[in-house]
Structures are given as C-alpha cells and as structure tokens.
Amino acid sequence: MKIQRLELTQFRNYAEMAVDLQPGVNIFVGPNGQGKTNLLEAVTLLSGAGSHRDAKDAEMVKWQAAFYRIVAQGRPAAGNGAATSPDLPATTVELAFGQQRKWARVNGRKLKRMNELAQTVNTVVFSPEDLSLVKGSPGQRRRFLDRELSQASPAYHQVLVHYQRMLSQRNALLKQIRNQLAKVHDIELWDEQMARCGATLLARRLDGVARLAPKARQIYRSLSAGKEELEITYGSSLPLPADRAAWPTAILRHWAMSREEEILRQTTLTGPHRDDLNLYLNGRDARSYASQGQQRSIALALKLSEVQLIASIRQEPPIVLLDDVMSELDPLRREQLLTELNQQPIQVIITTTHLQALPEALIRQSAIFRVYEGKIQRDPEGG
Ligand SMILES: Nc1ncnc2c1ncn2[C@@H]1O[C@H](COP(=O)(O)OP(=O)(O)OP(=O)(O)O)[C@@H](O)[C@H]1O
Numbered sequence: 001m002k003i004q005r006l007e008l009t010q011f012r013n014y015a016e017m018a019v020d021l022q023p024g025v026n027i028f029v030g031p032n033g034q035g036k037t038n039l040l041e042a043v044t045l046l047s048g049a050g051s052h053r054d055a056k057d058a059e060m061v062k063w064q065a066a067f068y069r070i071v072a073q074g075r076p077a078a079g080n081g082a083a084t085s086p087d088l089p090a091t092t093v094e095l096a097f098g099q100q101r102k103w104a105r106v107n108g109r110k111l112k113r114m115n116e117l118a119q120t121v122n123t124v125v126f127s128p129e130d131l132s133l134v135k136g137s138p139g140q141r142r143r144f145l146d147r148e149l150s151q152a153s154p155a156y157h158q159v160l161v162h163y164q165r166m167l168s169q170r171n172a173l174l175k176q177i178r179n180q181l182a183k184v185h186d187i188e189l190w191d192e193q194m195a196r197c198g199a200t201l202l203a204r205r206l207d208g209v210a211r212l213a214p215k216a217r218q219i220y221r222s223l224s225a226g227k228e229e230l231e232i233t234y235g236s237s238l239p240l241p242a243d244r245a246a247w248p249t250a251i252l253r254h255w256a257m258s259r260e261e262e263i264l265r266q267t268t269l270t271g272p273h274r275d276d277l278n279l280y281l282n283g284r285d286a287r288s289y290a291s292q293g294q295q296r297s298i299a300l301a302l303k304l305s306e307v308q309l310i311a312s313i314r315q316e317p318p319i320v321l322l323d324d325v326m327s328e329l330d331p332l333r334r335e336q337l338l339t340e341l342n343q344q345p346i347q348v349i350i351t352t353t354h355l356q357a358l359p360e361a362l363i364r365q366s367a368i369f370r371v372y373e374g375k376i377q378r379d380p381e382g383g
Pocket residue numbers: 011012013014030031032033034035036037038039059060061062063324351353
C-alpha cells in the first residue's frame with residue numbers, strides 16, 4: 001500500500017509525530033542526527049522485515065519511554081501498479097513494542113507473525129552502504145537477498161528463521177562436543193533435520209535468483225546503454241548435485257566430511273549461511289574487475305530489480321526509501337535512478353541533508369518536509 005498518514009509515538013527521537021504523505025515523492029530534509037533515518041526505519045518496520053539498520057526493538061523505544069507505536073494509514077493500489085484508488089477501503093497498519101512484546105494489527109486484526117505485515121506493506125531501502133554491495137562482504141549480499149525474498153514470500157522468511165535458529169543451536173552443540181559436554185552422535189541426529197531445512201532454503205534462494213537475475217540484467221543493460229552484460233548466479237558454499245531431491249543427502253555428506261574441523265572451530269563451515277551472490281560483468285567477476293562507477297550501477301540494478309520483483313509478486317510496487325543516497329551518486333546515475341523509478345507510480349521517500357543534492361525537477365514535483373529534533377513540518381515551497 002501507499003502510506004497517506006504516518007504516526008509515530010515514542011519511536012527513537014520522536015515523542016509524538018504525525019505526517020501526511022503524498023502518493024508520489026516525499027523529501028525529508030534536515031541536518032545530521034535529526035530523525036530522518038529514524039523515520040525511514042519506522043516505515044521499514046511496517047513491512048515486517050525488521051530494522052534496515054539491524055536495530056533491536058528495545059533500542060528503537062524512545063529513551064526513558066516504555067514502548068513505541070507506529071501507525072500507518074493508506075490505500076492499496078487499484079491493481080498491478082496503478083495509482084492508489086480512492087474507491088478501495090483505507091487500510092490501517094499498527095505496530096507496537098513494549099515490555100519485551102511486539103504485536104501488529106492490520107485493520108484491527110491481530111497478526112500471528114510479524115512477517116504477515118509484508119502482505120500489506122512492502123519497502124525497498126536504498127542507503128549509501130548498498131552502494132558497496134559489489135565489493136562488500138558475502139554477508140552483505142546474502143542479507144540483500146534474504147530481505148528481498150522475505151518480503152516477496154512470507155514462507156521464505158519462515159524457512160530462513162528456522163534455519164538460523166537451527167544453525168545457532170548446531171554451533172552451540174559443536175562447542176559442547178569440543179568441551180566434551182556432548183557426543184558426536186548428538187550432532188548426527190541434529191544434522192538430518194537441518195540439512196532438509198537448508199536444502200529448502202537453498203532451493204528457494206536459487207528460484208529467487210532465477211527471477212531476479214534477468215530483471216537486473218535488463219536494468220543494467222539500460223543503465224550502461226547496452227554496452228555491458230550483468231550476470232548473477234548463486235554461489236553455494238558446498239557442491240550441489242543437479243537433482244534437488246538429493247540436496248539434503250549432499251549437505252549431510254559434506255558436513256560429515258568436515259566434522260572434525262567443525263568441532264575444532266566450533267562452527268558450521270558450509271551451508272546457506274556461508275553462500276554468496278556471484279556477480280559478473282561481461283563474463284568477468286565484478287568484485288575484482290568492475291570500476292567504482294560500474295559497481296555503483298550494479299548496486300542500482302540490484303536494488304531496482306528488487307523493486308520490480310516485489311512489484312510483480314505483490315501486484316503493487318513497494319515503497320522506495322532512499323536514505324541519503326542521492327548525494328552519493330553522480331548526476332548521471334542519479335538521473336538514471338529517478339528515470340527507472342518514474343516508470344511506475346511508486347511512492348518514494350527521500351532523505352537528504354541538502355535539497356541542492358536533488359534535481360530541481362524532482363523538487364518541484366515533491367512534497368518537502370523539514371526535520372528538526374524529532375519534529376516534522378511540511379515546507380510550503382514543495383510541490
Ligand atoms: N532510542 C532513541 N531515543 C531517543 N533518541 C534516539 C534514539 N535512538 C536514536 N536517537 C537519536 O536520533 C538521532 C539520529 O537520528 P537519525 O539517525 O534519524 O539521523 P538523521 O537525521 O538521519 O541524520 P544523518 O543525516 O546523520 O543520517 C540522534 O540524535 C540520536 O541521538
């Protein structure tokens with residue numbers, strides 16, 4: 001859905017705040033440390049994906065307060081990316097955390113799981129750190145993929161959380177074996193379950209990459225005026241046979257072979273938690289060969305393909321959150337990003353310290369808000 005009104009209570013540096021957004025571009029401008037990113041963080045939480053800064057809920061409660069509450073009112077799109085329809089009923093999404101408990105409601109109905117929020121609100125955040133997606137760590141690329149696929153499919157999120165839980169228990173067990181507090185046999189029983197879960201996660205990731213890669217390739221082709229080809233493949237940390245049904249056994253066999261080393265190092269050395277996204281430009285590994293400009297274009301292509309993928313699965317584009325990213329891009333890439341985003345009626349929220357970092361044409365069509373010490377005021381200068 002597109003957000004028409006956002007209300008924050010005791011969230012980060014906002015005591016009590018309400019803001020009316022427009023369906024197109026909304027720009028929040030203000031000096032450092034005033035609450036711009038906090039506002040975007042609140043919107044990302046509404047999509048059930050957790051804080052884009054990986055913050056814990058307790059950290060997001062305003063200091064000295066007991067809870068936070070985020071409420072958004074909006075309307076779903078009329079259908080496949082069309083503008084919000086005034087005929088469709090308004091939707092209210094509510095998320096609150098306090099006393100170690102978190103709960104969410106959509107139109108008054110309490111949700112069983114946070115990730116069900118993704119059926120109503122979707123977001124794609126683009127921050128300066130994302131520009132280093134190509135050269136960054138494999139963990140950064142896995143996180144990109146996991147966040148994206150979690151929003152595209154709540155079932156993916158469930159498998160991911162299950163696998164991560166099993167992984168931390170397996171690592172704890174390896175430590176116990178090392179300290180002779182458990183037997184090797186204990187881990188063999190554990191591995192069977194975990195290998196099945198790992199194989200499911202792998203299959204879903206491979207399917208996700210298969211859907212993402214052609215979109216990213218097409219976007220990159222247009223960003224590079226057809227000069228370069230971007231190829232994305234999934235890099236598994238263990239050898240996988242062609243037959244997917246054989247994956248659990250292959251994972252089990254691999255873990256059994258590295259058992260001694262794993263006990264010694266007290267950690268699980270291979271599996272989906274160690275995998276990577278491989279990025280190639282004209283057949284060469286982009287991590288080693290792409291120039292800084294090319295790396296930034298790849299990052300743009302990845303993020304924009306995420307927007308397209310979510311839009312096609314959800315029948316509605318996600319809300320795009322650009323966290324101070326425009327000033328990091330050169331004028332050409334800034335223009336390319338805005339042109340791509342303009343192709344669909346997307347709600348965009350941009351934060352910036354200086355309006356001068358943004359093209360004038362964009363400012364004219366946007367609603368402008370000033371952010372200062374956790375307070376927001378609409379600027380009558382905006383569109
Ligand atoms: N739990 C909290 N309670 C109260 N204030 C908080 C809390 N967490 C962070 N803050 C305050 O929020 C402010 C940071 O806000 P935010 O990260 O949104 O900055 P910003 O406006 O995006 O700035 P920049 O341009 O530097 O990124 C800081 O002043 C910080 O002290």
